[in-house]
Amino acid sequence: MSWSQKTFSLSPRTRGSYLITDEVVQAVPEIANYKVGLLNLFIQHTSAALTLNENWDPDVRDDMTDALDRVAPESAPYRHDDEGPDDMPAHVKSSLIGASLTIPIKDGRLATGTWQGIWLCEFRRYRHQRKIVATIQGERK
Amino acid sequence: MSWSQKTFSLSPRTRGSYLITDEVVQAVPEIANYKVGLLNLFIQHTSAALTLNENWDPDVRDDMTDALDRVAPESAPYRHDDEGPDDMPAHVKSSLIGASLTIPIKDGRLATGTWQGIWLCEFRRYRHQRKIVATIQGERK
C-alpha cells in the first residue's frame, strides 16, 4: 500500500469546458507506478468543477457550457452578485457538477472508458488559474 | 489492507432509471470479506450515470427520468447530434449525475441507509450494455 499526494495548477482558462486528460496525466506521472488503485482529483475552488465526459468532439464541450447556462441562467434573481452576473450561477454549477473525481487505476493507467476524458468546467468569465489536489493510493507494481 | 478490482457488465437496458443494488452486490461478492472499507463503482461511459436514490417506489425512478428530461431537454439547440436527439442531452445528464459512486463498507455490507439503493441511469433510447469498474479497498475480516 502506497500513497502519493501533490497539488498542481491547471493552465488558466476563460469560461468554457476543457478536455484536460493529458494535462492531468502529465502532472501525475506516478499513476504509472500503480498496479491497482484510485486517483482522487479535487479542485480547490467553488466556481469551477471537474467531470468526466466525451473526449472526441469539441462540440460536446461547447454544448455542455450552453446547457449548464440554461440550468443556472445569469438572468435568474440572485442575492449574491458582488463579482458580477456570472458569480452565483458559477457556484450553482459547481455543486451540480462537483469538485472531485475518483478514477480507478489498473496496470499503471487510468481505467477510463474509450470515450471518457477528464474535463475542467470553468464557470467564471475571466481567466482563472485553478489548483487541483491529486491523491493516489494503491498497490505499486 | 487489501484491494479487489474487477470489471463487470450490467444487463442491457433502454432509457430509464433502474435499481441495480442486487446486480452490483452479486457481481462483487468480495464486499462480504471486508470489515471496513470503501467500494468505488465507476461507469466507463458518457451517456449513462450511477447514483444513489430511493429503493422502494418505482414511480421515483420514472419521475427522475422525466425530471432530468426537463433539465436537459431534447428540444434545446445542440451542435452535437450525430447519434440523434437523445445524444447530447445524455452527455449533459451524465455530468450532472456523475460517473462514479464511493460507498462505505461496514462489517461486510454496504453502509447505505434504509431507503438507499444503487441506480443506473441510462440516457440513450436504444438498449446499451454498460461496463462498471468496481474497486474495493479496506481491511479484511
Add this chain to the structure above:
Amino acid sequence: MSWSQKTFSLSPRTRGSYLITDEVVQAVPEIANYKVGLLNLFIQHTSAALTLNENWDPDVRDDMTDALDRVAPESAPYRHDDEGPDDMPAHVKSSLIGASLTIPIKDGRLATGTWQGIWLCEFRRYRHQRKIVATIQGERK
C-alpha cells in the same frame, strides 16, 4: 495505513443549505492524526445531499436553495407525491448534488481551498436529522 470509520448525526434542520464544516471536523477529530489520506462523507438519505461550496456569504446558500428549486420545481408533474409536494423534488435534487464527498487530508487537515466549505443541503420542508458515515483512510503521522 490506517482506517477510521464512524457514523454521526447532524443537528436537525429544515429546508435550506447549511455550512457544516465545523460540525464535521468536530465529529471526526481523527482527521488530525493523518499525514496524508482521504475523508469520505456519505449521507444515508435520499432527500438531502452533501456538497462543497462557498464558505463566507450566507446569501450564496440561500441562492443555491432557490436555484435548485428552479431546476426541480414543486410545480412539475410527479407520480410520487405521498409525502407532499417537496417529496419528489427532494429526490431529484439529491441525485443532482450527490450523497457523498471525498476530500483529501494533508498534514492533519482537510486540503480544501480557502473559500471551500462543506454544506448540507436539506431538501425536505420539515426538520430532519441526517446521519453521515465518515470513513478515513491514510497514513498516520
